[in-house]
Amino acid sequence: METGETSPTAADLVLARDRILGQGARSAGPSSGHRLAPDALREALADLHEFWLTATAATAGVGGRGGGVALLAVGGLGRRELVPYSDLDLVLVHDGRKTVDSIAERLWYPLWNSGVGLDHSVRTVGEALDVAKADLRTALGLLDARHLAGDAEVTVRLATSAREQWRGSVRNRLSELIESVRQRWHRAGEVAHWVEPDLKHGRGGLRDLAILDALSLAQLIDRPGPDVVAAHTLLLDTRTELRRIAGRPRDIVRPQDGDEIAATLGLGDRFALARALSGAGRAVAYAMDVALRSTGATTGRKVLGVLRRSPERRPLDEGVVLHGSEVSLARDADPGKDAGLLLRVAAASGRTGHPIAPAALTRLSDLAPEPRAPWPAEVRQDLVSLLGSGEGLTDVVEALDRTGLWARLFPEWGAVRDLPPRDAAHIWTVDRHLVQTTVNASRLVTRVSRPDLLLIGALLHDIGKGRGQDHSVVGAALATQVGQRLGLSKEDVDTLAAMVRHHLLLPHTATRRDVEDEATVLRVVDTLGGDPVLLELLHALTESDSLATGPGVWTDWKATLTADLVDRCAAAMAGERLPAPAELGAAQRELAEAVRASGKADFLVDTDGRVATITLATKDRPGVLSRAAGVLALNLLEVHAASVGSHAGVAVGVYSVTPRFGSMPDPALLREQFLRAEAGSLPLADKLAAKERDYGGRAEDAPEPRVLWFDHEAGDLDGEAVVLELRAADRIGLLHSVAGALERCGVDVLWARVATMGGSAVDSFSFVPGRAAGWRRVVENAVLDASR
Known part of the structure; x- marks a missing residue:
């Protein structure tokens, strides 16, 4: 012109x-x-x-x-x-x-x-x-x-x-700013993990970059770093090419646009472009999260004001504190010498919903080693606790991945990071899909007897993608590798690998075969080796995976077909093995005989690192289990496994515990508190309620507890016994509350086994059934009420 x-x-x-x-x-x-x-x-x-x-x-x-x-x-x-x-x-x-x-x-x-x-x-x-x-x-x-x-x-x-x-x-406008940002994110989704990202309005997009510039202009944050500047260039170049190709205003990148845009930008193909955009979106989103926290927009704190006291430091775990509104390291924590510190920080962040402080991430990134294989039980426990934290898991994994810490825990993650899916049903990148599946699985942990394997399997079920081979076969081999590194038993490693190998078996069979055909059912049973635990794990994984794939994937029709298939397979898998009481060791039998002779309760404590086995022997009477569980919870001892039985007329309880903070309490203190509890001078219920308030309380979105019943031969007793299995979100004092509910119903517990797996508890109680009509419903309701 x-x-x-x-x-x-x-x-x-x-x-x-x-x-x-x-x-x-x-x-x-x-x-x-x-x-x-x-x-x-x-x-x-x-x-x-x-x-x-x-x-x-x-x-x-x-x-x-x-x-x-x-x-x-x-x-x-x-x-x-x-x-x-x-x-x-x-x-x-x-x-x-x-x-x-x-x-x-x-x-x-x-x-x-x-x-x-x-x-x-x-x-x-x-x-x-x-x-x-x-x-x-x-x-x-x-x-x-x-x-x-x-x-x-x-x-x-x-x-x-x-x-x-x-x-x-x-x-004065920070609350208004964050509200507008969240509403926009809710409408437009995420640039980083959506298959069809909105380059302008999505989380991690160009609108967020404008806000970063505005906050920098106000001198509330520093100018964006080089990774954010590079992300800005890529997002802007991609938007430019998208609109030139479309010939009209458009900001959402569809897969069919990807190859031409990628060729112009020198990125090869649409999959390379998708991974680059995902990385750019993550860089911007992370910068936004840090910026909004540092300005106080997400916490409501004042940036300026009169002299203020330093934020309170409240302990969350060994070496982990809540400093203000962020999870941070305790002053004496040494990341270089404490291999479990990284996961305790991550688990605390996921559990409380508070973000990890950037300074803590930097220090962990510089100093934290990989946990030595096989992982110690307490480190593995912290991983399961993190994976079971629900929606909080997403931000924790993102923070760890941005700083290289997630790859330190799972080197296998690199192949799926920012990897776009190959089919149109998926709305997330593969890495985000795995995390979202785990989030969904955390709501279903009460449906399975092994919530730890469900959560780990959910995280790994698509880990074999991005390698050019059958991802289920490759994934099973990788799951075996991961399971061995985590220190799982041979049987658990095999189950984990089978979950990954067969995670598509149920949905594919239910929707593509006649589930009423006996041959179909027997094929599934044979494939799973007749393992009912693996069957229930795959059922929960199927639902979690489908919900994380995209809208409309998990329909009522698909859910009904899958449940029907599972029911038929379970019926074909003859007789599920039931929990049984563990046999007492020689030292425990000697303790019981000594208590019978003296008439006084006594403790036996055997420690191995942070894990301790506590044996309590006392006169066999109603209430022993609830009082013992209450005393342990009062001393912030987390019960991982427990059995209750009797020997020589003495009640013997064996508890595997770890202290939530610090070291083991003095056995003399435990003995004194238990005797006070038996005498009625220690108000356990009030003190445990105070502990719950001080240490996180009960999650509002915890999964609903579930009770299962099994018939079981009582062995040396005449007649039959039943087993009640409770699956519920774990909390301080849960075992005390449930045992107390059983005792109030007049139930005399023959034996009990308790397993705490991350944020979930699977507690089994064996007792002689009642004779009154409707007794099961009365007991079940009492247990459910106590576990909520």
């Missing part, structure tokens, strides 16, 4: 724009000399529109210096990041003169008539500032204001005032 005596028309603008976009160059391919690179294209579009607006403004009556009227660009044109088919965001600012309306008409109407998108306003400096006070979007937009034509002093006055107003008011 050449200048002349007459101003260029809007038609000239559109024609020149289309020529720059090179609509006919698409068939020539990205290597064509007619096709501008993305950054050069944006610069050319900005120059073109700025030239047209400047020339048109002059003829429309926008005077020069002293004229009192100025044309400003905000948005993409203001930042000179004008992507194809973007609206022009323009502000006509004036000093109150009456001729401004006619000037505006001469500016806006040609653009409207030519079909150019336009977002415009006409205001005085004062009016613009007043609108910015009331409207957050306007306030942010004015930060990008750039002079195009007219009286530059008016532009300077507005731009300077807008920035000063933003700096002065931003601290």
